[in-house]
Amino acid sequence: MPGPALPSPSTGAPAASAPSAHGRRxxxxxxxxxxxxxxxxxxxxxxxxxxxxxxxxxxxxxxxxxxxxxxxxxxxxxxxxxxxxxxxxxxxxxxxxxxxxxxxxxxxxxxxxxxxxxxxxxxxxxxxxxxxxxxxxxxxxxxxxxxxxxxxxxxxxxxxxxxxxxxxxxxxxxxxxxxxxxxxxxxxxxxxxxxxxxxxxxxxxxxxxxxIARPVPGGRLDVVGAVLGTGAMSVLVYGLMETGRHPWGSTRTLVTLGAAVLLGLAFLGWEARFASAPIVRLGVLRARTAWSATVIVTLIGAAMLVGFYFCSLHLQNVLHYGPLAAGAAFLPFCAGVMAGSMAAGRLGARFGGRATLTGGLLLAGLGMLWFSDLGVDSGYLTAFVGPSVVTSAGVGICMVANTAMGTSGVARHEAGLVSGLLNAGRQCGGSIGLAVLSSLAVAATRNAAEEGRAPLEALAAGYDRAFVVTAVLLAVAALIAVLFVPGPAPKAAATGDASAR
CATH class of the missing domain: 1.20.1250.20 (MFS general substrate transporter like domains)
Known part of the structure; x- marks a missing residue:
């Protein structure tokens, strides 16, 4: 639903649109x-x-x-x-x-x-x-x-x-x-x-x-929160990156990820109880639109990075494409995301944000499930282009719908905070998803090899397992959208404050 226009000190041009909630256009x-x-x-x-x-x-x-x-x-x-x-x-x-x-x-x-x-x-x-x-x-x-x-x-x-x-x-x-x-x-x-x-x-x-925007009144950087938050994110990303060399159950991995959890809890405690000007105002996450968008974009980020990664591996390791040929093979995927992104606005206006987001997530999940049929003898045109278009169109739709939902009703002085949350969710989702699903793919490949399957068939089986789990992640995101994303507001409340949804 259209909400009040946000103030825009980032531009200096006069406007013809409706005044914002702050009296600016x-x-x-x-x-x-x-x-x-x-x-x-x-x-x-x-x-x-x-x-x-x-x-x-x-x-x-x-x-x-x-x-x-x-x-x-x-x-x-x-x-x-x-x-x-x-x-x-x-x-x-x-x-x-x-x-x-x-x-x-x-x-x-x-x-x-x-x-x-x-x-x-x-x-x-x-x-x-x-x-x-x-x-x-x-x-x-x-x-x-x-x-x-x-x-x-x-x-x-x-x-x-x-x-x-x-x-x-x-x-x-x-x-x-x-x-x-x-x-x-x-x-x-x-x-x-x-x-x-x-x-x-x-x-x-x-x-x-x-x-040049006016400084935020009373704005100052929360140094302790910045150190704790940056430390938690950095240690988490480092620990996930190192799981390729150190198993999940190893002492090094457990200590690293445990330190990330402790730093994260310390960050949340500081922001909630002690910070006078928190780097992340936790009250922002009380709105269903904010926290649900952050969770959903984390799952989308995992699905996108994992899907792109394992599709690339399948093309190069199973079908023996060179790097340039593999890159060119993703052009239909790129075109699908573009088409889905551009269609998302029209779909949202017609069916509402929740239905559009849910539909996009389910479409992307179906495409990932389709990818799980890739095998050693799969041809590019017959088995790769189809799921590429379906998955990418769904990703384009749900990314736009989720971002629009997550950024609704946000005050100008917290726009960067919400943008950082959404970007951090997508980045962490990609890192976590890649680390976890890489381990699952390796295990599935090893099991297939122990069953006597040929090396390339075993490799393809591992990649297929990753695609199935990725489809499940998108289905979970769709369920969250159905249960927690606010539906269309009644017409009588159409001009109300977006934060009340």
């Missing part, structure tokens, strides 16, 4: 379009970088002399900094102002990218990747925050989120293709240098569209 027209372009370009930079580096890892290792274990830290350093700092990044955006935080994030990302391109040792490259992760932890929440404070709830925000989600999907697919092209035709260093023109363009757009 949401911008419209060319300035709002520039804000959307800025938000989408920042999101493209983040998603592109997350995938463009992966395909160049062997070339990086050979050029700089990485050992097998050290090479993984090119990815891990980014993931650790990004996942650990997302909550802090969202709150910093609220306190420092969106334009100031955005420009700082872009500057750091540009510098880290150039340093990564010129790196001469493994340590220098890993440090550059960590810098990119810190910058991404600022840029990812801000890109969503700009949409929240610029576009009023309802059709306008749904359309903007559709474009934003479409760019997110395109960035992942383009990153795989571009990484292969740059590495093959030029050099692996260009997967870093290519960020420079994108960052410069984003800075120009930000300076033209995002106005």
């Amino acid at each position: 949401a911008p419209s027209g060319p300035r709002a379009g520039l804000v959307l372009a800025t938000a989408c370009l920042c999101q493209l930079i983040v998603t592109l970088d997350a995938s463009i580096v992966n395909i160049a890892l062997p070339a990086m290792g050979q050029s700089l002399g990485f050992g097998d274990s050290a090479l993984a830290w090119i990815v891990n350093a980014y993931a650790l900094a990004f996942g650990g700092l997302l909550l802090l990044g969202g709150r910093v955006a609220d306190l420092a102002g969106h334009r100031r935080a955005l420009l700082a994030g872009l500057a750091l990302f540009g510098v880290a990218s150039v340093l990564g391109g010129f790196a001469q040792t493994p340590a220098q490259l890993i440090a550059a990747r960590a810098g990119q992760g810190v910058a991404s932890a600022l840029l990812a929440p801000i890109s969503l925050t700009l949409i929240m404070v610029t576009f009023a709830e309802g059709a306008a925000r749904a359309r903007a989120l559709g474009v934003w989600s479409m760019v997110t999907a395109a960035g992942s697919a383009i990153g795989v293709l571009l990484g292969g092209v740059l590495t093959d035709l030029l050099d692996w260093r260009w997967v870093f240098f290519v960020n420079a023109p994108l960052v410069l363009l984003a800075v120009v757009l930000a300076l033209r569209s995002v106005a």
Whole structure:
């Protein structure tokens, strides 16, 4: 249901839309379009970088002399900094102002990218990747925050989120293709240098569209909360990343994950009882829209990353696709996400947010279940394209519907907080899902091998088990949507406060 327009100090243009609950008007027209372009370009930079580096890892290792274990830290350093700092990044955006935080994030990302391109040792490259992760932890929440404070709830925000989600999907697919092209035709260093023109363009757009916001009255950073929250997220992400080398039942894994739980409990206790200006106001999560959206996006994040990961492994390890061919094989998936994202707004207007979200989750779950039929003899056109389109269309629909629901009724000074929560949920969901389902897939592969199945058949059986569990995760998310997401409000209350839902 459309709610009151949110205030928008992030733009300076007069507006023709209805006044917000704070007496200000949401911008419209060319300035709002520039804000959307800025938000989408920042999101493209983040998603592109997350995938463009992966395909160049062997070339990086050979050029700089990485050992097998050290090479993984090119990815891990980014993931650790990004996942650990997302909550802090969202709150910093609220306190420092969106334009100031955005420009700082872009500057750091540009510098880290150039340093990564010129790196001469493994340590220098890993440090550059960590810098990119810190910058991404600022840029990812801000890109969503700009949409929240610029576009009023309802059709306008749904359309903007559709474009934003479409760019997110395109960035992942383009990153795989571009990484292969740059590495093959030029050099692996260009997967870093290519960020420079994108960052410069984003800075120009930000300076033209995002106005300097007034500081939040009485706003200050909760240092203790920031340390505890960042520590909990970082230790959790690190522990999950290390499960590939240390079993779940090992002392190291149990101690690491236990420390993450203790830090998380300490963070919640501090925020609830002692923090005068909490980095995460826990009252935000009392609204069903906020906590249910965070739980659902965590499950979606797990499904997306796990599905993408195991589809890629099946193409390369079972069907023997090369990296570039595997990247190109995901183009139907990218197209499906784009189509679903753009259709989500119209579906929401016709059927309501809860029905649209539930339908998208179920559609994605059916696609994942379809993927579980992949085998050694499965052809690309007959067995891969179909589930790719079904899954990706469902993902596009549910991502937009869930984000629109989770960002409804949010005050401007907490927009970055909610954006950080949603991004952190998706990142943690992906890390947890990948760690858990990788272990399940390995176990299923081992059991199939012990039953006497051929190596490739055993490998495919492990991947199929992961797809089935991923479908179950999406079904659980759909059940949460049915039980807890608020339904359409009565017409008489259509103009009421969104926070009352």
